[in-house]
Amino acid sequence: MGRDKKRIVIVGGGAAGLELAAKLGARFGRRQCDIVLVERNRTHIWKPLLHEVATGSLDANMDEVSYRSHCHRWGYRFFFGTFTGIDHARRQVHLAALHDHKGREMVSPQALSYDYLVLAYGSVTNDFGTPGVAENCFCLDSRAQADQFRDQLLNHCVRVSRALSADPTGDARVRISIVGGGATGVELAAELFNAAEALAYYGLENFDPKRLDVTLIEAGPRILPLLPERLADAAKAELEILGVRVLTATPITASTGEGMVTRTGETIAADLQVWAAGVKAAPIRDGLDGLELSRGGQVVVRPTLQSSVDDNIFAIGDCASCVLPGQDRPVPPRAQAAHQMAATAFDNLCALMTGKPLKDFIYRDHGSLVSLSRFSTVGTLMGNLVGGRMAIEGRLARFVYLSLYRMHLLGIHGWVKGLALIVVSHVNRFVRPRLKLH
Structure with a gap:
């Protein structure tokens, strides 16, 4: 391939992909590995916050993360482009052409080689074929x-x-x-x-x-x-x-x-x-060249999060279908699962590159929380960590709900900047406008 360093390509900059890129960049840096994050958007916003963006309660300009600045900080490369498929034999991912706002082609379709590939391109809403x-x-x-x-x-x-x-x-x-x-x-x-x-x-x-x-x-x-x-x-x-x-x-x-x-x-x-x-795996235009897919279009992976047909291809987050030993159903497509999969994929990629044994993914259900804006929050806490569910409501539930986003900030920014952003978010509650209307 004309490269001395191993190249790890991560497709998708959502919660799972971005956290993994940050972990790999912090571990290997640019000198040991060529870590590439492929994403069709220029900025990242935590998907569970989109309902607040939709109502104007959250200004995404204040909370989004620029991939270009983030990659500079964490030692990986950001590749702006739309993933269209895989060439399994050549170990390449295909990217669509880039066009400007008038439809003129700026960059022709490209092929990006990889040694290890992580698919984390997420999910989209499932309309179940409902007309209209x-x-x-x-x-x-x-x-x-x-x-x-x-x-x-x-x-x-x-x-x-x-x-x-x-x-x-x-x-x-x-x-x-x-x-x-x-x-x-x-x-x-x-x-x-x-x-x-x-x-x-x-x-x-x-x-x-x-x-x-x-x-x-x-x-x-x-x-x-x-x-x-x-x-x-x-x-x-x-x-x-x-x-x-x-x-x-x-x-x-x-x-x-x-x-x-x-x-x-x-x-x-x-x-x-x-x-x-409901959601389904995001469709890939030119297909995944022989990777096993579930009925919902997700990439079928083993408990190690490796694809069922290629040890060097992983899938994590909403685009992965992972049925763990002793379970009848795949791990649910939730933010906490994506966060945990990113950590396991990091460990297993490191183990794979050094010839060490890989470990199985263990899903720890921390419960389900639903925020009714500032009016109330309800949910269950800890889930199977304590062998059951503890129902919580009110201020405690609201605190735990906000903690989920804070854990995401720490995962993609590290402790120093993550804690600083958490403090800034508290200040912004008093100084930023209540609504974003433009």
């Missing part, structure tokens, strides 16, 4: 999608505010339907009301949360199926107090320009429609 979803619904898979939703949300709020200025007795409203009663859908529903309360400070004096008609639609028998029923019921009650209409056992069969169509034929009218009903 792709055309009419917002998803929250990226910052760009969250920004688009926020812009449309603000436009509709301005419309209602001006309508009420002209006719204070009118019934103008912003109608929002959210499909999916998991964490993303529930958190977005609550965050919408937090944002609505703040709009009065930004020139929309005639707008208040009573002008929001938010409908949360779940096909299953209850929302938040990963939580104990008591906590799910508590979350539902809190949402209904805010004004959310919660519909369970209501499958959606189509999305139209007017709203969501239920199995019974009812149309739930909506100005904005959000689809948050």
Whole structure:
């Protein structure tokens, strides 16, 4: 290959990929290994925060991480590009051409060689082939999608505010339907009301949360199926107090320009429609050249996180399907799993390069937490670490929920800068605007 150093290519700069790149860079640096992170975005934002970006409660410009500055600090290279496939025999990953805003090609398609490859390209929303979803619904898979939703949300709020200025007795409203009663859908529903309360400070004096008609639609028998029923019921009650209409056992069969169509034929009218009903592995345009895939398109890996057909190819995070010994189902696609997989992949890559035995991944379920914005937080703590689940609510749950993001900051920035950013985030709660509206 014309290279003296071993090259480790990581595809995907989400929670798993970025943490792994930082660990490898800190361990080997540029002199011992050529560590390359391939990512189609220029900046990183923690995916569980996208619902806050979508409502304007979080300014992504303040919290995002520039890959170029991060790679300079941690000793790896950032390669801006879109991953399209693998050439297994040649040990190459293929990248799409780069185009400018006018569609002109700036860089032709490229092939990047590797000695070790880690696939961490994440997941996207699964619409299950439901007609009209792709055309009419917002998803929250990226910052760009969250920004688009926020812009449309603000436009509709301005419309209602001006309508009420002209006719204070009118019934103008912003109608929002959210499909999916998991964490993303529930958190977005609550965050919408937090944002609505703040709009009065930004020139929309005639707008208040009573002008929001938010409908949360779940096909299953209850929302938040990963939580104990008591906590799910508590979350539902809190949402209904805010004004959310919660519909369970209501499958959606189509999305139209007017709203969501239920199995019974009812149309739930909506100005904005959000689809948050499950995830699937991000599709790869040209395929993965013989790697074994699950039914959901994830790369099947052994407990060591190596692919089932190539010892030098790993997969971690949401794009990996890992069934651990004694388990019937794969490790769930969650942020805590991605964080833990990054640590195991780091250890096993180091072991593989030095001829030492690899270890199996052990998933430690730290529980599930759902934030209802500033109104409440519910969840379970520790999970199977203590042989059971401990239900928590209120301030303790909120503290633990915020700690998850703090652990992510420490994972990608290290202790010194990570702690500094945590302190800055507390200061920003008082000095930054309550909403980002542009």
